[in-house]
Amino acid sequence: MQANAQKILNNPKFQELIAKRSAFAWTLSVIMLVIYFGFILLVAFGKEFLGTPIGSGVTTWGVPIGVFTIVSAFILTGIYVRRANGEFDELNRQILEESK
């Protein structure tokens, strides 16, 4: 275990995996936070905008924006899982293989 651990730490692929995966995870986290807190700040300070009807109907801008926030959470998780379960897991597999 100890020898394996050192091998992994020294493997440039491990550094690459960590760098890529954390940059990706943090980027997506920030996007999610910006969308969510953007929505909350609109609720707190942009009530008039959210309450404005779209066109001549009664549906206000708040409805599609709220639904967009929900859908964006799902899409962002999908984007992460796709890359993590594909590209990153392949890299991870190579690292574990090379540590043996």
Added chain:
Amino acid sequence: MRSMFTRLGAAAAAAGALLPTVALAAAVEGAVQKQTTNYEAIIMFAIFVIATLGITYWAARRTKSAKDFYAAGGGITGFQNGLAIAGDYMSAASFLGIAGLVYSSGFDGLIYSVGWLVGWPLILFLIAERLRNLGKYTFADVASYRFQQTPIRTLAACGSLATVTFYLIAQMVGAGKLIQLLFGMDYLWAVVIVGVLMIAYVTFGGMLATTWVQIIKAVLLLSGASFMAIMILAKFGFSPEALFKRATEVHANGITIMQPGALVTDPISAISLGMALMFGTAGLPHILMRFFTVADAKEARKSVFYATGFIGYFYILTFTIGFGAIVLILAPDASGAYPFLDAAKVAAAGGKVTPAMIIGGTNMAAIHTAHAVGGNLFYGFISAVAFATILAVVAGLTLAGASAVSHDLYASVFAKGRVSERDEIRVSKITTVVIGIISIFLGVAFENQNVAFMVGLAFAIAASANFPILLMSMFWKRMTTRGAVMGGWIGLISAVVMLVLGPTVWKSVLGNPAAIIPYDNPGLFSITLAFLGIWFFSITDNSQTAKEEQRAFDAQYIRSQTGLGAEGASAH
């Protein structure tokens, strides 16, 4: 325009003050009237019970090792686990509470739903795979990975038990009230049935039975809610605009139901609530346990993806159902009557109806809507699903509480790891029975109390004690046992104290004239205090053990990132 918004503000402020507690509440508040016996619902619930007991029997035969009992042998797939996680999250509170919120205040219900959902992507990006790679049965396995077992596990177990207890009380009281209302059954009987069934699921079937009960309930709830939303939209030619238009015509607040009200009054409350929901979710022991039921990090990621999809879809359905409730409940039927409103109140108001006149309170909006779109049989079905929902959630909570006692306190703290699997499982089963009996008593004791704040308390403790130590143990090399223990206790105590001194408990429950702390949700402050505590007491810790703990980070880091040495699935 300005005066309209002022009026809206005033109208919504009254409702807005109650919103956080309403949506967090179990199901039904205050004394409720026992209804006539609902045979359709009882028969359908009986079918659910027989089916789930059959699953429990099947699961019991496959549950032999500790890994089977705590983690369903690690053999649940990502899709199944996604449904189970969604099931844990789609409680009766979110179904009945949010539909009721939309029914009474319209758009505001959507704001609330969004807050419940956005924690999930963050759990996926930052926590899920590390948790799966490091853990075994409980989140304390992860939090204590490189630290002294006794203090951290004691803290994690206290955090878990506190979270589970407050959550359980709210669910038990909610169950009793709801069943009284829906089934026409006695409160005491309802609470006893829930307690006995959850003991049966957990003691005999462990995590495998608990997971499948949760999956079945999630499928039933999603199908039922989908059917309702489709039936409602079909009445309006599948045009949401037509549905909203009709709703603004029949709702007493008119067009203002399409606009944000007073749910979010100041940014501090909004951010505080958002933090408690987001981080609380990532600190709920019964949710975190689910990550250990899948085979590897890959499946753990998939679970969150599916769970986020199901939960998001469910909230969109709930929003539609809430608007359906407005048009079906607040508009007169062909004979000019309002079958779901209290006739005496409608007469007293001279025929001018408001959402508050609904029979059984606003949380009944979804149930009445089921009646209106699907008749008696579907009404029975939705009532049975609501009961099943509570049952599944309490089973998950009980298992999490029992694991904290048997795996963390008994096996690790008390016996220092020198204990056989058999003994550990035995302690877990005994604890399950004890927790079951205690929750029946608590359910009875709190029958006529306002317990809505207890779910808020559970989330606040999860966010302020469990989450910070879990996150920092995985992300921050320099954390030490002392830092984790001090920070964790500071978070736990400050969350409880601030909640007690805040408006919900100090003013509404204890009846004092004014709250000492003006914020309903302590999240922003207690979470910050916990992180500061961890930071301060770690960097000032110069002990020898602290140095060793920091050195051990590299090995932990490699395992958390690559899954090297992680728990696999047991061979079945």
